[in-house]
Amino acid sequence: MHTDSMLFHAFVYLAAAVVSVPIAKRLGMGSVLGYLLAGVVIGPHVLGLVGQRSGDVMHFAEFGVVMMLFLVGLELQPSVLWRMRGHLFGLGGLQVAGTALAVMAIGLIAGLGSRMPLAIGLILAMSSTAFALQSLQERGKLATPGGSASFAVLLFQDLSVIPVLALLPFLAQTAVAAPSETQAAQPGWLHALLVIGAVCAVVAAGRYLLNPVFRLIAKTELRELFTAAALLLVVGVSLLMQLVGLSAALGAFVAGVVLANSEYRHELEADIEPFKGLLLGLFFISVGAAIDFGLFRSQPGLIAGLVVALVVVKFAVLLLLGRLFRLPAPDAVLFSFSLAQGGEFAFVLLSFAVNHQVLPTSVADPLVAVVALSMALTPLLFLVNERWVQPRFARVRGEQRPQDEVHSEDNPVIIAGFGRFGHVVGRLLRANHVGSTVLDLDAQHVDVMRRLGMKVFYGDATRLELLHAAGAAKAKIFVIAIDNEEKAVELAELVQKHFPHLKIYARAAGRVHAYEFQSRGVMSFYRETLGSSLDLGADVLTALGMPAHQSHRAALAFKRHDEASLRELAKLWEDDGAYFTKLRQDIEAFESMLETDAARTYGDSDRGWDPIPAGDESRG
Amino acid sequence: MQSQRVLVLFAHPAVQKSRVNRRLFAAAQSVPGVTTLDLYQEYPDFQIDVRSEQARLLEHDVIVFQHPFYWYSSPALLKEWQDLVLEYGFAYGRNGTRLRGKALLNAITTGGSEEAYARTGHNYFTMRELLTPFEQTARLCGMVYLPPFVVHGAIRMTHTAEVERAADDYARVLAGLRDGRVTTETAGSFDRLNADLTALGL
Ligand SMILES: Cc1cc2nc3c(=O)[nH]c(=O)nc-3n(C[C@H](O)[C@H](O)[C@H](O)COP(=O)(O)O)c2cc1C
Numbered sequence: 001m002h003t004d005s006m007l008f009h010a011f012v013y014l015a016a017a018v019v020s021v022p023i024a025k026r027l028g029m030g031s032v033l034g035y036l037l038a039g040v041v042i043g044p045h046v047l048g049l050v051g052q053r054s055g056d057v058m059h060f061a062e063f064g065v066v067m068m069l070f071l072v073g074l075e076l077q078p079s080v081l082w083r084m085r086g087h088l089f090g091l092g093g094l095q096v097a098g099t100a101l102a103v104m105a106i107g108l109i110a111g112l113g114s115r116m117p118l119a120i121g122l123i124l125a126m127s128s129t130a131f132a133l134q135s136l137q138e139r140g141k142l143a144t145p146g147g148s149a150s151f152a153v154l155l156f157q158d159l160s161v162i163p164v165l166a167l168l169p170f171l172a173q174t175a176v177a178a179p180s181e182t183q184a185a186q187p188g189w190l191h192a193l194l195v196i197g198a199v200c201a202v203v204a205a206g207r208y209l210l211n212p213v214f215r216l217i218a219k220t221e222l223r224e225l226f227t228a229a230a231l232l233l234v235v236g237v238s239l240l241m242q243l244v245g246l247s248a249a250l251g252a253f254v255a256g257v258v259l260a261n262s263e264y265r266h267e268l269e270a271d272i273e274p275f276k277g278l279l280l281g282l283f284f285i286s287v288g289a290a291i292d293f294g295l296f297r298s299q300p301g302l303i304a305g306l307v308v309a310l311v312v313v314k315f316a317v318l319l320l321l322g323r324l325f326r327l328p329a330p331d332a333v334l335f336s337f338s339l340a341q342g343g344e345f346a347f348v349l350l351s352f353a354v355n356h357q358v359l360p361t362s363v364a365d366p367l368v369a370v371v372a373l374s375m376a377l378t379p380l381l382f383l384v385n386e387r388w389v390q391p392r393f394a395r396v397r398g399e400q401r402p403q404d405e406v407h408s409e410d411n412p413v414i415i416a417g418f419g420r421f422g423h424v425v426g427r428l429l430r431a432n433h434v435g436s437t438v439l440d441l442d443a444q445h446v447d448v449m450r451r452l453g454m455k456v457f458y459g460d461a462t463r464l465e466l467l468h469a470a471g472a473a474k475a476k477i478f479v480i481a482i483d484n485e486e487k488a489v490e491l492a493e494l495v496q497k498h499f500p501h502l503k504i505y506a507r508a509a510g511r512v513h514a515y516e517f518q519s520r521g522v523m524s525f526y527r528e529t530l531g532s533s534l535d536l537g538a539d540v541l542t543a544l545g546m547p548a549h550q551s552h553r554a555a556l557a558f559k560r561h562d563e564a565s566l567r568e569l570a571k572l573w574e575d576d577g578a579y580f581t582k583l584r585q586d587i588e589a590f591e592s593m594l595e596t597d598a599a600r601t602y603g604d605s606d607r608g609w610d611p612i613p614a615g616d617e618s619r620g
Numbered sequence: 621m622q623s624q625r626v627l628v629l630f631a632h633p634a635v636q637k638s639r640v641n642r643r644l645f646a647a648a649q650s651v652p653g654v655t656t657l658d659l660y661q662e663y664p665d666f667q668i669d670v671r672s673e674q675a676r677l678l679e680h681d682v683i684v685f686q687h688p689f690y691w692y693s694s695p696a697l698l699k700e701w702q703d704l705v706l707e708y709g710f711a712y713g714r715n716g717t718r719l720r721g722k723a724l725l726n727a728i729t730t731g732g733s734e735e736a737y738a739r740t741g742h743n744y745f746t747m748r749e750l751l752t753p754f755e756q757t758a759r760l761c762g763m764v765y766l767p768p769f770v771v772h773g774a775i776r777m778t779h780t781a782e783v784e785r786a787a788d789d790y791a792r793v794l795a796g797l798r799d800g801r802v803t804t805e806t807a808g809s810f811d812r813l814n815a816d817l818t819a820l821g822l
Pocket of ligand 1: 239602603637639640641643688689690691692693710720729731732733774775
């Protein structure tokens with residue numbers, strides 16, 4: 001078989017992931033380390049299953065980072081982002097500047113002059129969005145102060161790539177800095193204008209164009225078309241950003257934030273999530289495969305020393321800034337550990353620097369290896385932090401716990417189906433300050449509800465990913481209120497299987513539908529018309545002269561008996577003969593049962609109140 | 621004395637089985653100038669509209685609770701009515717002065733005979749003693765508590781004539797309340813209002 005075929009490559013990568021990630025997880029190392037090790041194993045230095053092409057793969061897989069930022073953006077309300085501005089510019093700016101200056105200072109002391117060390121410092125100041133965010137997210141730490149500070153700094157680094165690219169040529173060894181190709185084409189102000197224009201275009205499209213477009217696509221009811229549209233959106237935004245020389249990840253992030261309030265948010269999340277997961281995995285594998293162990297073998301001391309130095313310097317700067325910005329100690333440490341590695345951008349910037357004679361290859365090549373190794377260290381640093389550092393804080397702490405910031409949707413109730421039925425349920429809950437996350441498949445419907453000011457998300461609740469995105473893992477109660485009977489049962493099964501902790505409350509069309517729920521162990525089912533037909537019946541009785549309270553009681557008694565008999569009958573549903581015999585008996589017994597009920601209420605109990613009642617048999 | 625606005629709040633959970641109260645209530649409805657409300661008919665599911673009940677109270681001077689005696693007290697809905705409508709800040713407590721000066725009256729039918737409500741009878745306590753929770757409720761709200769209108773031995777009344785007489789008495793007492801002839805001054809010393817109607821000039 002041709003080992004260069006696409007299928008073979010796909011097979012190797014997928015197999016590596018499928019085998020190594022579960023093992024890594026089992027050992028408590030997190031998925032990132034698992035992917036990395038898988039990459040090392042299939043890479044040229046161990047099994048040699050993937051060779052030259054792993055670089056291409058890495059390039060392709062970097063798109064996973066873009067998707068990740070899109071997803072992070074989706075979960076971030078613009079208001080939350082606004083609150084982050086201090087960290088974004090203050091903390092982020094100082095981190096980049098501080099790291100660059102620290103490296104420059106070391107270079108000066110080592111007698112390397114100032115230009116080259118400053119360039120290296122700027123390049124190494126970048127951290128790895130992929131490694132840091134994935135590791136934070138996996139541990140549920142993104143919403144903590146340390147996590148959100150890390151995120152803010154990563155965002156700033158993404159932003160700062162553009163000025164750094166502009167600055168590097170001026171640091172060239174030969175003082176006559178040739179202007180770069182990208183910069184030569186257009187003057188600075190025009191470029192700036194283009195960038196602002198592009199961002200505005202993304203924001204405007206997100207606000208005004210995307211919802212109608214998605215609605216149209218949703219109306220076709222072709223699920224794959226929606227997925228295609230979601231991917232198209234992310235790819236399109238990335239392309240636009242690259243066109244104006246901005247980081248694609250940043251553009252995707254902006255697009256995500258703009259769509260954070262959209263009713264399609266959960267559906268988009270559910271659609272993009274698997275792609276992001278796969279691509280990021282691929283990215284981590286390719287980083288693992290690309291680690292140049294050759295260089296490491298020839299100069300082990302130098303490389304190891306540089307990796308340690310890089311991590312130590314970055315860590316020190318981060319820790320200092322973290323404390324300066326008043327992060328609580330455990331958060332400052334988490335923040336420092338998560339950003340102490342080199343980033344994806346370093347690869348780009350290093351090759352850019354070589355091209356512009358800022359750095360000689362003899363310096364750049366070892367640095368590539370150092371950055372890759374430092375990335376590989378990230379999951380290990382997280383482990384160290386978790387196992388040995390944080391427990392120390394835990395012992396002295398015991399104080400206030402920070403609030404969740406990034407996750408806006410921690411509703412205890414999920415309502416699937418927001419038609420006439422679910423709508424009432426949702427409003428009742430809302431009026432009583434119980435938040436619910438609502439999913440509905442009818443695009444038009446969602447639109448109307450949104451206009452009425454309700455938060456309804458478009459999507460097919462029978463999709464597992466969508467349930468995840470809607471927060472099923474954290475919710476307590478799941479309300480099935482969709483009108484498609486088969487789907488409702490299917491959904492109940494899905495929820496029972498994947499979220500056994502959720503208590504299900506289901507809308508049942510009629511008796512048979514109710515039996516289906518009961519046979520699956522869903523005991524809280526509600527026949528959709530029972531309540532209103534009883535209300536109507538009671539009102540008719542009252543209109544005919546029955547005292548209102550008596551009609552009310554009669555309807556309630558009817559309901560009680562009927563529900564009880566329904567639950568008994570459900571047990572016999574499979575057995576045709578027994579079912580109909582019981583049904584006949586029940587119907588006969590039913591009315592006399594109701595009559596006795598009514599007769600007994602406030603009936604004989606008045607007899608004993610007069611010890612010698614007239615007409616009493618004993619007295620004659 | 622100018623005419624008093626009388627409100628009869630009637631509570632019987634099973635009027636379809638009532639012999640006496642139903643007749644009494646019909647009699648009340650026939651007295652001009654008396655407002656009547658059948659609570660169980662108005663709130664079959666116990667969802668009392670507190671605001672409108674309070675407004676209704678403000679429009680009247682004499683409040684009559686008409687009900688059968690159930691376990692030495694009122695049926696559940698009338699208790700619910702008290703629990704909800706007599707709010708803090710409205711009926712009692714700080715600034716709770718809205719009912720001040722009004723009169724409260726129980727119009728009750730009992731299964732037991734008059735003799736049964738005495739130390740020597742099997743209910744041991746007198747009606748006035750058993751009704752002290754209502755009396756104190758009135759006091760707390762700054763209302764005047766009138767002696768109750770009581771029809772004893774309601775279960776025993778097989779002859780319509782007896783029921784009719786009780787209904788007639790009831791109508792006369794309500795009219796007397798409306799006209800200001802039945803007050804603490806005129807009736808305060810009575811055990812029950814309907815003990816001696818002629819003494820009240822009715
Ligand atoms: C639940 C219940 C409790 C009762 N408690 C008493 C009581 O405590 N004292 C009493 O004398 N009669 C009591 N009775 C008898 C009622 O007072 C009597 O049935 C009623 O006054 C008859 O009036 P009606 O024909 O309008 O229903 C009770 C009756 C019932 C149904």
